[in-house]
Amino acid sequence: xxxxxxxxxxxxxxxxxxxxxxxxxxxxxxxxxxxxxxxxxxxxxxxxxxxxxxxxxxxxxxxxxxxxxxxxxxxxxxxxxxxxxxxxxxxxxxxxxxxxxxxxxxxxxxxxxxxxxxxxxxxxxxxxxxxxxxxxxxxxxxxxxxxxxxxxxxxxxxxxxxxxxxxxxxxxxxxxxxxxxxxxxxxxxxxxxxxxxxxxxxxxxxxxxxxxxxxxxxxxxxxxxxxxxxxxxxxxxxxxxxxxxxxxxxxxxxxxxxxxxxxxxxxxxxxxxxxxxxxxxxxxxxxxxxxxxxxxxxxxxxxxxxxxxxxxxxxxxxxxxxx
Amino acid sequence: xxxxxxxxxxxxxxxxxxxxxxxxxxxxxxxxxxxxxxxxxxxxxxxxxxxxxxxxxxxxxxxxxxxxxxxxxxxxxxxxxxxxxxxxxxxxxxxxxxxxxxxxxxxxxxxxxxxxxxxxxxxxxxxxxxxxxxxxxxxxxxxxxxxxxxxxxxxxxxxxxxxxxxxxxxxxxxxxxxxxxxxxxxxxxxxxxxxxxxxxxxxxxxxxxxxxxxxxxxxxxxxxxxxxxxxxxxxxxxxxxxxxxxxxxxxxxxxxxxxxxxxxxxxxxxxxxxxxxxxxxxx
Numbered sequence: 308x309x310x311x312x313x314x315x316x317x318x319x320x321x322x323x324x325x326x327x328x329x330x331x332x333x334x335x336x337x338x339x340x341x342x343x344x345x346x347x348x349x350x351x352x353x354x355x356x357x358x359x360x361x362x363x364x365x366x367x368x369x370x371x372x373x374x375x376x377x378x379x380x381x382x383x384x385x386x387x388x389x390x391x392x393x394x395x396x397x398x399x400x401x402x403x404x405x406x407x408x409x410x411x412x413x414x415x416x417x418x419x420x421x422x423x424x425x426x427x428x429x430x431x432x433x434x435x436x437x438x439x440x441x442x443x444x445x446x447x448x449x450x451x452x453x454x455x456x457x458x459x460x461x462x463x464x465x466x467x468x469x470x471x472x473x474x475x476x477x478x479x480x481x482x483x484x485x486x487x488x489x490x491x492x493x494x495x496x497x498x499x500x501x502x503x504x505x506x507x508x509x510x511x512x513x514x515x516x517x518x519x520x521x522x523x524x525x526x527x528x529x530x531x532x533x534x535x536x537x538x539x540x541x542x543x544x545x546x547x548x549x550x551x552x553x554x555x556x557x558x559x560x561x562x563x564x565x566x567x568x569x570x571x572x573x574x575x576x577x578x579x580x581x582x583x584x585x586x587x588x589x590x591x592x593x594x595x596x597x598x599x600x601x602x603x604x605x606x607x608x609x610x611x612x613x614x615x616x617x618x619x620x621x622x623x624x625x626x627x628x629x630x
Numbered sequence: 631x632x633x634x635x636x637x638x639x640x641x642x643x644x645x646x647x648x649x650x651x652x653x654x655x656x657x658x659x660x661x662x663x664x665x666x667x668x669x670x671x672x673x674x675x676x677x678x679x680x681x682x683x684x685x686x687x688x689x690x691x692x693x694x695x696x697x698x699x700x701x702x703x704x705x706x707x708x709x710x711x712x713x714x715x716x717x718x719x720x721x722x723x724x725x726x727x728x729x730x731x732x733x734x735x736x737x738x739x740x741x742x743x744x745x746x747x748x749x750x751x752x753x754x755x756x757x758x759x760x761x762x763x764x765x766x767x768x769x770x771x772x773x774x775x776x777x778x779x780x781x782x783x784x785x786x787x788x789x790x791x792x793x794x795x796x797x798x799x800x801x802x803x804x805x806x807x808x809x810x811x812x813x814x815x816x817x818x819x820x821x822x823x824x825x826x827x828x829x830x831x832x833x834x835x836x837x838x839x840x841x842x843x844x845x846x847x848x849x850x851x852x853x854x855x856x857x858x859x860x861x862x863x864x865x866x867x868x869x870x871x872x873x874x875x876x877x878x879x880x881x882x883x884x885x886x887x888x889x890x891x892x893x894x895x896x897x898x899x900x901x902x903x904x905x906x907x908x909x910x911x912x913x
Contacts, residue, residue, distance in 0.1 A: 368898060368899055368902075369899065372897050372898060372899060375727075377723075377726070377896070377897040377898065378897050378899070397633060397729040397730050398633075398729070400727070400728075400729045401729040403727075405727040407720070407723065407727075407898040407901075408898055408902060410719075410720045410724070411719040411720055412716065412719045412720040412721035412723075412724055413721060413724070414719075415648075415651040415652075415655055416647070416651070420647065424640065424643065424644060424647065425724075425728055425731075427636075427640045427643075428636070428637055428640055428728045428729050428730060428731055428734060429728075429729065430636065431631070431632075431633040431636045431729075432633070432729065475724070479728075479729075487898060
């Protein structure tokens with residue numbers, strides 16, 4: 308798209324001042340006397356896929372509902388598409404797409420019928436830059452439901468229903484899409500198709516914020532992973548970055564004259580070289596194992612669920628540089 | 631066109647679509663048929679019993695009364711039931727996620743419930759009018775009564791139903807509410823004239839819209855002599871309009887703020903929590 312074209316449409320669609328789509332600072336949430344969120348902070352840029360990863364009950368849904376404007380926060384600064392969600396109007400809402408957990412609604416509606424109906428609410432918000440709503444048949448094809456287009460929504464399978472929910476979420480061509488546990492209960496094939504769908508949206512410059520408790524999914528989808536545990540973001544970075552932090556230490560195992568040895572070290576390469584310099588031929592069964600992100604995450608989740616570790620230590624697991 | 635207008639128009643289409651759906655869904659159609667049968671059976675049994683001094687049969691008295699009751703029932707209980715169900719299954723949250731979706735949802739619901747009420751009245755009427763004598767032979771003036779009683783009845787019951795649907799915590803609570811509603815029918819002069827009840831029960835019955843809707847429909851559909859069976863031997867048009875109007879005003883004043891409060895509280899977490907409780911009850 309040329310610059311001139313982009314400028315000509317600028318008047319009808321208020322573009323964000325910057326590339327920051329979500330900005331959260333010190334978000335706190337308190338239910339009765341329990342602190343669910345204790346100072347969550349992160350940002351998301353345009354076109355980024357950000358995955359909010361955390362064990363069940365970590366406050367992922369609460370966080371996402373605050374951003375959607377469905378829930379009042381106790382404290383903190385939140386800006387979504389340049390607006391405080393607590394004061395977001397319908398014009399602001401038209402730029403969001405929302406896919407929540409466990410929809411069971413509109414069972415009597417047919418797929419095409421409901422998408423056309425829900426899409427029609429977005430027509431007044433169409434601009435020269437962003438045509439709203441999405442053409443229904445095109446959208447149905449994009450989520451792979453062409454064969455089910457005339458079926459009642461209530462008769463779709465779990466995977467089809469989930470893809471349909473995403474279609475509803477994006478029918479207004481949102482700039483920002485929220486997906487809360489979108490792949491819960493999907494079989495591996497449906498899950499993989501779903502991942503392709505999300506990546507495709509991000510390629511078209513849609514910002515995606517997705518929650519999951521599945522690390523493999525986060526690693527596969529995310530430009531950036533946020534780990535939410537104990538009411539705080541304990542890690543924030545690309546999957547490789549987090550892996551590097553998590554695997555700063557390695558365990559080296561070997562045998563010398565048939566005797567097993569084990570040592571944890573931050574510099575396994577140097578350690579192993581010295582080992583051979585000192586003992587040479589007598590060393591056998593050498594094994595160097597770095598903790599994977601999965602190991603670290605699972606250990607953290609286990610410890611958090613056992614209630615033995617406060618959020619502070621979970622944060623420490625990933626080192627201070629991640630903050 | 632403003633986005634609110636746009637959403638309202640989408641709501642009108644939504645209402646028609648939902649009406650078409652309910653009349654092509656087996657379970658729903660069975661429900662309408664069952665309702666008709668439940669009304670027609672007692673009517674059939676007393677179709678020839680004379681109503682003392684009124685010159686009509688007990689069946690002729692019952693038919694318009696039951697149509698009024700159907701209107702009140704559908705307007706209030708169906709609205710409440712739908713709203714409670716749609717909060718639980720996520721329909722309302724979906725509406726909330728769409729720009730001005732709540733406007734569309736509300737307009738759609740009004741059309742859907744009104745249409746359902748009219749059809750639920752038309753079916754027993756179409757059958758009953760052949761079973762009993764003297765109903766709907768009164769011509770133009772009486773039909774004019776229908777023109778104001780029916781819309782006013784919808785206005786008196788729909789907003790109140792919305793209030794009830796917003797306040798209850800689950801669709802199952804609506805089921806419990808059916809018990810007092812049955813009691814209300816007994817003291818509303820539907821199956822026999824109110825004058826046969828003790829005076830204090832007559833007073834209680836006349837507080838609620840069911841009695842007045844029954845009276846309004848009788849005024850429209852029964853011959854003039856039948857007024858002898860009514861309290862004060864009058865159709866009391868003014869009082870009918872007054873009481874139904876009072877319910878309409880109260881409902882329209884209450885409903886927007888109660889609905890807004892309910893919608894504001896609606897969130898995925900709240901829905902998941904209700905869902906969890908519902909599953910616990912089942913399991």
